[in-house]
Amino acid sequence: MEFFKGVSFETGTKGDALARVSEAQKKKELKNYEPTWEEVWLTGYPSTTGKHKNGIFQTKITPKDKDRLLDVKTAIEAGQLGMGVESLKKFSKAHALNLYKQLAEARKAEIIKGYLANMPENYHTVNTHEGMEWVLSLFEDSYALGAEVALDTETTGVEWWDRTVGLSLTFEFGDVEENFYIPYGHTSDHEQLTRGYVMKKLKPHLEKKGTKLVLHNSKFDSHMLLKDGITIRNNIYFDTMIAHSVLNENDEKGLKAIATKYGRFFGFEDKSMSFGELFSNKPEAFYSNESMELCTFYACKDTHLCLKLYKWQLSMMKKQPKLYDVYFNYEQPLTPAVLAMEETGFEIDFSFADMYKTELQAEVSDLEQKMTRRFGEINLNSPAQLSALLYDELKLPDISGKRKADAKTLQKLVKHESDLKLILEYRDLNKLLTTYVEPLPEKVNKNTGKLHSSFNQSATVTSRFASKDPNLQNLPPKARKLIVAPKGYLIFGIDYSQIEPRTLAHMSGDAGLQYPYLNNIDLYASLASKIFKLPYEACLEADGETYKKAGLPKHPRKMMKVGLLAVMYGITVPSLAESLGISVPEAQKFMDDFYSSYPEMTAWMAKQVAHADETGYVETMQGRKRRFIGHTVIAKHYHALHAKVVNILGREPENIWREPLPRNLKKQYWEVNKDYQRVARMSVNAIIQGSAALMLKKAMIAVNAHLERKGAGWKMMATIHDELLFLIPEAVTPEEIIEIENIMKDVVKLDVPLKVDTEVMIRWGEGIPFAEWVEKGCGRKPFEEVA
Known part of the structure; x- marks a missing residue:
């Protein structure tokens, strides 16, 4: 026994020792290992x-x-x-x-x-009167030949308070190709012409009707030159940035990015760094410290590249006539209207802003005290602290399963804890105060005394407008009250009524969708009547009882409004169920009934999805494309897997994870189905939304031309969603407003009539219907009566 024990101990000791030696050797090897x-x-x-x-x-x-x-x-x-x-x-x-x-x-x-070593011979610095005369003679030649001239401004920055320091021009016609940089605002000892002299000489040529200017991001240069007393907006012939958004809405829009990707197609490969990477993020320092030769090279290169890019883009558009039409009949003539809109700006009521700020600060402070009394000291900006309050202290159910504390989750939890309304109200008021009411007056342009939002006609892939500083689409109704009509003017808001449903009714050719519009009855009540098999009158908002007897969870008209949006915007069935407050199976039945009730619409949608599957893109009514990169490959994979699943099951799959299928097949199908359905939903929405967006743009072009004919006092202020805002003299007659309405309604002929709703305001957001304004005597009289 002792012997046996000894052997065991000795063996174990030797084994441990060998293991330690091996481990030490391994560590030494790893330490000395050189990858x-x-x-x-x-x-x-x-x-x-x-x-x-x-x-x-x-x-x-x-x-x-x-x-x-x-x-x-x-x-x-x-x-x-x-x-x-x-x-x-x-x-x-x-x-x-x-x-x-x-x-x-x-x-x-x-x-x-x-x-500097390879400065092209046709890159010139213009700092003498003789040089300027050469430039002016080329302007004359270009005008006579109908040739385009590329233009770019060099500036101290990209903000409204910045200024121009120089201007570059590129001329190309016949064998002539010359590029010029005209400095006049460099804060250095560089030899240069004066700003006043340069502007006096260039103004007649840049403003001459028929001059064809080519720019990249023309809005910026136009605004900058306007400070120098030159108006180019009606001579912007081509904007390569906007044109590129028509040719490929998925690409970056910067000139250098486009040149890097496509320059090889027009002999101008450019993989150099950006201005900031090469020189500085402070252009003013660049134009003060760098040599004039370098400034000339960089400025001339931009317009040289811009003109080359324009000619290539134009050739691409000519190969796709629909896109050519979209650019030259929609986007190009729209730019002057957008510039005019931005220049108009908004009048801010500063006294009201101060009063409103004080009022909101008091309300926010009161809410903070109430929350402290109810929930204790807590940082509402800390998701961790808020989650601890909701789920650890208040013991509320974790609906998301991820301890979320966002507004959407809080709204669901209110039914469990009503005092959470304090937090929601606080967030809304604090955002109104800190994001809008306090900052907006500070963004007023000190030169004009107005707030100037920036409108981007090519920011979105569907061609809808976007705006910033401020983003008017996100501006809460309560914040709109800061904007007022100047003395002697009124604000008119003319809004397209249901333009996207009307677009769907027209494009799909569905008689059922067109019926309400052709017979001037309520769209949603008509749809609800057909879907829920109820009398039309029972689906109007005036009847608040019949739907309850029919067992519907909400008023049928309200349900139908959400349902139609689900169809047009591609909302998923679970999201629809959540919005309607019904179960997922009920939401699925609702959608199935909708589609079966409008077979022509359903067939049209299926056709658009099939087109996207085959080509990777869809087209708006006007021919603008929305491309889905890589979708054709995904579609083929999806259809192959779908056929395989159906073949195994002998029917269409329902919840793929509950189907009797191999797990690997379920996973593959789930992954590809997710990507496929996303594009299937987006493709239909892109057509409807994109078509409606281009109709609005066409209306803006026509209305802007009409306003210019009316005179300087008639202005377009903004576009928000499907609405146009106008600043018009208070002496306007009802007939003159109806004329604008008719222009908007007649801009395109659909199988269903377009309709607009007009509101009249002194303070934005506190308006009255057009009919009421007319009835009460027009002008400012109806508002004075209210006051």
């Missing part, structure tokens, strides 16, 4: 602890960083850059990105050196 270049970048290698250390390209990397890392790797391999470490174990992603900064600096110096 290869390929392991550092691609495959990874064992760390000193024995764990696998990923290669740089196996880690999470943004596309921008990936390009930079590739540059570093290539430069080191080419001997252009040192590794900067003694051991490759210290060569990390962070180190590689730091090396990129060195590489960028070295390249910056090389690029600038190359610019």
